Amino acid sequence: MKRRMNGIMLLGMLGVLGLGLLGSETVHAQDVVAQASQAAQTVEAAAPAAFDWSKAEVSEEMFTVNNLWIMIAAMLVFIMHLGFAMVESGLTQAKNTVNILFKNTMIPMIGIVMFAICGWQMMYPSEWIADGVFAFGFGIGGGGIYSGDYEGVTAAYNVGYTVWTDFLFQAMFAATCATIVSGAVAGRVKLLPFLIFTVLFVGILYPITGSWKWGGGWLDAMGFADFAGSTLVHTVGGAGALAGAMILGPRIGKYGRDGSVHPIPGHSMPLATIGVFLLWFGWFGFNGGSELSANAGGVSYVLVTTTLAACGGGLACAVISWIFGGKPDLSMALNGILAGLVGITAGPDTPNWIEAIVGIGAVSGALCYFSVIFFDKLKIDDPVGAISVHGVCGIYGTLCVALFGDISTFGVQLLGAAACFATAFIFAAIVFGLLKATMGIRVSEEEELEGLDLGEHDMAAYPDFQRTYIKSYEAGEI
Amino acid sequence: MKRRMNGIMLLGMLGVLGLGLLGSETVHAQDVVAQASQAAQTVEAAAPAAFDWSKAEVSEEMFTVNNLWIMIAAMLVFIMHLGFAMVESGLTQAKNTVNILFKNTMIPMIGIVMFAICGWQMMYPSEWIADGVFAFGFGIGGGGIYSGDYEGVTAAYNVGYTVWTDFLFQAMFAATCATIVSGAVAGRVKLLPFLIFTVLFVGILYPITGSWKWGGGWLDAMGFADFAGSTLVHTVGGAGALAGAMILGPRIGKYGRDGSVHPIPGHSMPLATIGVFLLWFGWFGFNGGSELSANAGGVSYVLVTTTLAACGGGLACAVISWIFGGKPDLSMALNGILAGLVGITAGPDTPNWIEAIVGIGAVSGALCYFSVIFFDKLKIDDPVGAISVHGVCGIYGTLCVALFGDISTFGVQLLGAAACFATAFIFAAIVFGLLKATMGIRVSEEEELEGLDLGEHDMAAYPDFQRTYIKSYEAGEI
Amino acid sequence: MKRRMNGIMLLGMLGVLGLGLLGSETVHAQDVVAQASQAAQTVEAAAPAAFDWSKAEVSEEMFTVNNLWIMIAAMLVFIMHLGFAMVESGLTQAKNTVNILFKNTMIPMIGIVMFAICGWQMMYPSEWIADGVFAFGFGIGGGGIYSGDYEGVTAAYNVGYTVWTDFLFQAMFAATCATIVSGAVAGRVKLLPFLIFTVLFVGILYPITGSWKWGGGWLDAMGFADFAGSTLVHTVGGAGALAGAMILGPRIGKYGRDGSVHPIPGHSMPLATIGVFLLWFGWFGFNGGSELSANAGGVSYVLVTTTLAACGGGLACAVISWIFGGKPDLSMALNGILAGLVGITAGPDTPNWIEAIVGIGAVSGALCYFSVIFFDKLKIDDPVGAISVHGVCGIYGTLCVALFGDISTFGVQLLGAAACFATAFIFAAIVFGLLKATMGIRVSEEEELEGLDLGEHDMAAYPDFQRTYIKSYEAGEI
Amino acid sequence: MHMIEAVVKPFVVDKIKAKLAELGIFGCTALECKGFGKQKGHTERYRGARIDVGFVPKVLLKIAVKSEDLDKAIEAIRESAHSNSVGDGKIFVYELGKVVRIRTGETDNDAL
Amino acid sequence: MHMIEAVVKPFVVDKIKAKLAELGIFGCTALECKGFGKQKGHTERYRGARIDVGFVPKVLLKIAVKSEDLDKAIEAIRESAHSNSVGDGKIFVYELGKVVRIRTGETDNDAL
Amino acid sequence: MHMIEAVVKPFVVDKIKAKLAELGIFGCTALECKGFGKQKGHTERYRGARIDVGFVPKVLLKIAVKSEDLDKAIEAIRESAHSNSVGDGKIFVYELGKVVRIRTGETDNDAL
Ligand SMILES: Nc1ncnc2c1ncn2[C@@H]1O[C@H](COP(=O)(O)OP(=O)(O)O)[C@@H](O)[C@H]1O
Ligand SMILES: Nc1ncnc2c1ncn2[C@@H]1O[C@H](COP(=O)(O)OP(=O)(O)O)[C@@H](O)[C@H]1O
Numbered sequence A, B, C: 001m002k003r004r005m006n007g008i009m010l011l012g013m014l015g016v017l018g019l020g021l022l023g024s025e026t027v028h029a030q031d032v033v034a035q036a037s038q039a040a041q042t043v044e045a046a047a048p049a050a051f052d053w054s055k056a057e058v059s060e061e062m063f064t065v066n067n068l069w070i071m072i073a074a075m076l077v078f079i080m081h082l083g084f085a086m087v088e089s090g091l092t093q094a095k096n097t098v099n100i101l102f103k104n105t106m107i108p109m110i111g112i113v114m115f116a117i118c119g120w121q122m123m124y125p126s127e128w129i130a131d132g133v134f135a136f137g138f139g140i141g142g143g144g145i146y147s148g149d150y151e152g153v154t155a156a157y158n159v160g161y162t163v164w165t166d167f168l169f170q171a172m173f174a175a176t177c178a179t180i181v182s183g184a185v186a187g188r189v190k191l192l193p194f195l196i197f198t199v200l201f202v203g204i205l206y207p208i209t210g211s212w213k214w215g216g217g218w219l220d221a222m223g224f225a226d227f228a229g230s231t232l233v234h235t236v237g238g239a240g241a242l243a244g245a246m247i248l249g250p251r252i253g254k255y256g257r258d259g260s261v262h263p264i265p266g267h268s269m270p271l272a273t274i275g276v277f278l279l280w281f282g283w284f285g286f287n288g289g290s291e292l293s294a295n296a297g298g299v300s301y302v303l304v305t306t307t308l309a310a311c312g313g314g315l316a317c318a319v320i321s322w323i324f325g326g327k328p329d330l331s332m333a334l335n336g337i338l339a340g341l342v343g344i345t346a347g348p349d350t351p352n353w354i355e356a357i358v359g360i361g362a363v364s365g366a367l368c369y370f371s372v373i374f375f376d377k378l379k380i381d382d383p384v385g386a387i388s389v390h391g392v393c394g395i396y397g398t399l400c401v402a403l404f405g406d407i408s409t410f411g412v413q414l415l416g417a418a419a420c421f422a423t424a425f426i427f428a429a430i431v432f433g434l435l436k437a438t439m440g441i442r443v444s445e446e447e448e449l450e451g452l453d454l455g456e457h458d459m460a461a462y463p464d465f466q467r468t469y470i471k472s473y474e475a476g477e478i
Numbered sequence D, E, F: 001m002h003m004i005e006a007v008v009k010p011f012v013v014d015k016i017k018a019k020l021a022e023l024g025i026f027g028c029t030a031l032e033c034k035g036f037g038k039q040k041g042h043t044e045r046y047r048g049a050r051i052d053v054g055f056v057p058k059v060l061l062k063i064a065v066k067s068e069d070l071d072k073a074i075e076a077i078r079e080s081a082h083s084n085s086v087g088d089g090k091i092f093v094y095e096l097g098k099v100v101r102i103r104t105g106e107t108d109n110d111a112l
């Protein structure tokens, strides 16, 4: 019965996706798609010959380099999805590993497809529906953004890259946002409702808040600065994570009735470490690509500050955990690196190297440490620290643009971060709330104890190894 | 005794390799090698100064960007070898892990060295022995391809890249072909015969079928299209995999006498996931690099369709496994991603985005799902699904060029895929057959049950962890 | 009490770092830092416009490509740190995994920050303190290297890259050096003293020996050649590793009183394999980036010889282990790849392809095999083979520049390798000696047996899996 | 002296230990095991096919007690492990001939 | 009632279970263990040196039976596990004082 | 015949085996287990909070001996495992009703 329900839901979801595809085909059938395939076919044969480079803002060589860098940056952001999958599965229990890997494999795919269907047109709108606030549209090409044979693939579209490169880079970004939420709800969320949430969060919410700044909306008009997405990606993701973790409630056994915290250790520190290094690696593309050209000075400066902030964050968090916890905590050092990276993301183009290490990196790392403990005090269970790393440090990073730059922009920065946080939080809360009311969002107690791998997938992540069932710390208050 | 035999075989193999090296030295000693080292020494000092760029087809800048992209693409294809190693070890049992890692470490090394010795000259022939069908030659430089001091390192060789870049990119490709076979024969094939097979498959078969299209042979002359190797790499590899799996027979316990299938679950889903993400990451280079220049429009379009097909394949396979199997199957979702990637590889430059997602990606994913079940019905045991992913979807992808492009080419596409499949299948069957008749290709029953790690390597992949020996599903019909 | 001591030490360390930061701020406050942030702020807005490219040695396009490649090379070298972390944790026991991951996460962060504080200025000195031998300075910009608004970010600084790119690439290099030592002392070294050693080794020793060649010091003046650091990085690291392993003594149970060797198997071959492939991947940047421009011929040639040497090393080591040990040893094949890579690093720009495979690659691989056994004979316990791979092959590689090039330079090459080895060895011996005398460098016997994860971190790397405590080979002579 | 061997669900171990401690019984040894009983295992799936996993992960607790504590101990275990569902487990008891505490050399009841 | 403890090769477990089921004996508990016996372990290799691994992975099956079933059960186990090669394993039998089914509280023969 | 069950520290297993071999006792079966006793476990830490891990990894050795070897065997184990610190472990002994060597079908003392 339940299974059949799931099947129907699933088919419904597919239907929505299909309608989206169909819709986009219907609407633009004659022009957009035809153009797209036409353009594509001509790319090879005639494109470079036909476009008059002498009239372009940049030389063909420069355009090609710029485009190459953004393509590479897109690949780097892509590999961040593997990073997220590893951090999240490493920091949770072995019994939930298949579930987490499945979620983190689906998210980028759903994210990219949703971005192709409507996200791209909503975020970089050719026409606003509500000016500066909301836009809608279907498909990759089309509309004001892409309307000629060659414009999308040459410097006429943009001195930095082709429309396809642009789409790829932005689609990879979009998908990271839902991944952040995934970490905070791990170990207890039902799979299907979470995937539905992902479709809506990446397909609707992210492009809306994104359009406010990067699509030239109202925040952009106010002078709000967010270089690579401390707010638009991380704070938004963190807000969704907070909503999700609050509505779901903590994992069984995480908090004692007396307020005590019973940590549930992650099952593989090597996986978590692989994840964090891959995220750092990908962040070179995340921040460096957000320069939107291969501009030597600009990109290299951004890469240096990004690296230094990561170091500052990781070192700070490690040292603080050593001093306050008595022993150096690897999981905290890893979180600290991510915190530093999130912190620098709003403005890696301006701080000097000491500000990057100390003022942004180390402070973000410290914030992350105490924030993790703080949310545990509130009994908001966030298995991977997503709320602290992305939410708290995302906001701090957004403010840093003012703190280490033009302090007069502090108000705008705060407003921007708050507006995006609030919107994402409310959106996520409504979606999770509705899902909870209709199909339920939390697995049964038995399934949670046995692990979601068996419950949701009938599959074991490590069938050849003997799991340890004897552990004092599984007890807590079951 | 057996060990001594192995030693002799091994020395024989080394002898062949050595003769190859010697041969190439003898033949071209005065010209090729001398040139190579001469050229190399001059590269640094004089090359850019001496070459007259004003006469070249492209500017030095453009040449440098093009070359940079192909070098990066080669690196991306390199990392696919790690991807294959992880997918294959993740989807097989812990007791065979050292063996699989060893094979997958040797294959790229053997492949690259064989490609340097003769593969490169056979595939991109300066002189045909049988016109359009077979060529032979030694070494990296030399012959019609590389015959002057600077030609190999400047735009005079090719507007896209230097001869060295070309070699590197193609050598990385070559090695992937044997890796595909490795997955299908995992868990029961003897190491030394398999390595001998690898030498012959990468060193002889792959360059022959490769030369038919990419070396300008008969298939190329007929207008056969294979952008990045759905046929030349994947179908060929899949055909070898099919031959290997059929001749070896299934693993003990995989199929019951009553026709029932007893799956042998892979030992680590995180490794499999790492592998698939790395393969996807590497595929950006595999397909994007096959544009053979950094051409902004062309490469970025290819990257977008490649990504969309991967998403389509993964989503389709996940959903189908959910509907038909009752629960979403991670291992199938992962295979679906690879299926979508293989499918788009023959022609990522023409389909529009909806065709890429649905017509190529999703259909490949679906094909992959049912193909896996189909081959299990035939009792052809393919632990990682290589035949389905690379063979079946490789053929489908090759046909897609006609289906979503010029349908009149359907015949040529089918002919090309069939010709390469048949040639590779027959070649592999003969080699495996001969090896089976002489030294045997399958480990003993006892060794298979205990695991190839102990039998072939006297080594354990995870000595610190307690393996689980109690499992109902090891039983089957032993 | 002990914990408090550690706390004080830690604070002391932080103090030193803090003073460094402060010092740099004080010294250059008015000029350097101001400039840096000024430059940075102008990068975006005005830089490209203001610089007169017509007067530069290269076109803006070429400069951008060159810079792009070096930035990418820096990212590739970055990912080598993940490679080192995986090799090292894979080749040691599960009970020490958290400790090793923590060390290998701290090392790049410490290395990069130390390089920002003083290493960069010591290695590429604007002013020598002792001519050609020793220099000192603070900060990233400043001094003769960076003293104008635009010079650092345009071709006026260097035709290849901006000052920021240069810093990033070099900082990533610096950190690899200490990582090499980490592998040799794994499983028994105390955490805090090792981190102090790292600060000094990367912050002081590495830039000093580095300045002798790459900073234009006395070795450079003598014509010593070291393309990418066989000596400056690997031999130096290997010397530190030797000193560390000797002073620490072997792990408990590694050697019997009768001279027998009781290997302590690494706990995860997949992690070790991931590590080696990532190192190979990163080495494309390590060697290819050391061309210091995107010069098509130069870089592609280097990538080809690098790849071939890796293949030669891996194949040789695998075959030798097969013949001498009876069975093919995965851990040796992996070490052989690294050996080949280290061997080619001093001069990947000159050998022809056969020299790269056989003369440099395969010989390095063979050297590595026998060197591992040799050091075990000497009872110098090196868990990951760092001394053999980096020390021995680093020296051999340095000599190869003469052997396969201008043999008359043999003396200089030997002198250079010997001088750097000796300096690094003595430096490391003094530091480890002092640390041993003051705070102790080795954990207690009980902690070693129980594992450093519990002792140093109170944390388990794999809490969900049952570890195997019953093993004959843990015995040895405890 | 008797040895009690109880095969129980993994997550009641802590509860049993606490209960026994109340009775003054502190020592116990736990072994991971797999039970085949009336409680059926579960079905796993892999690549389109089904796997019947017949066993259920359990913990085997060994508790040596003085004979006078035996009944109390059994009762304590039963109470803690009882949930009235299939798979709650079983308790087996046998007599011990000798007990030695290695550290002190004490034997029998003194060693418990 | 008796407890049978059989140390056997891992891959005969299923066979034994099936055989016992034929006799109407359904419950059993399996523990992974390592045996040291006449069957020698194997040699592993790592980085150029040898390691003698003395133990062999085995499974320890515990089967509590009514006394009247004892001999049949032993015979069934022996038959299924027998391959006439060193390492086939051993069977140990001891008397149980008491058996309790936790779910129902039934004891002794009723609990089996 | 008696079965000796000794719960000991993992790294004394080899020593015990060697000692028993001197007495002509070659067979033994080892199981990994977790001990709860006077020796307290340890504290782990994770993300700013503490975890009390109450158990200590131990090995449970099972050695079936002829009755005449019992005391010698116990003494040998005690000697090898003794370090006079908490957690050295405990030895439990019970009588075996029957022993069967599966390969040959020999029983009781002949099977040991
Ligand atoms: N005869 C037996 N011998 C050994 N172990 C048994 C026996 N019967 C049951 N067990 C163990 O007890 C566990 C619980 O058995 P089960 O039949 O599910 O009990 P119940 O029906 O009383 O709840 C099983 O998983 C198994 O490990
Ligand atoms: N005396 C003993 N006490 C406990 N376990 C034993 C004893 N003798 C043998 N075993 C167990 O039985 C297994 C099989 O023993 P082995 O000597 O190989 O038997 P056989 O020679 O009869 O085939 C061993 O691996 C060990 O686990």
Ligand SMILES: Nc1ncnc2c1ncn2[C@@H]1O[C@H](COP(=O)(O)OP(=O)(O)O)[C@@H](O)[C@H]1O
Binding pocket: D026, D027, D028, D029, D030, D062, D063, D064, D065, D101, D102, D103, D104, D112, F007, F034, F035, F036, F037, F038, F039, F056, F058, F085, F086, F087, F088, F089, F090
């Ligand atoms: N009553 C008991 N029943 C079962 N196992 C026990 C018992 N008492 C102790 N043990 C086992 O023996 C081990 C050592 O016990 P411990 O109390 O530390 O001994 P001691 O104080 O004599 O050194 C424990 O870890 C536990 O596994």
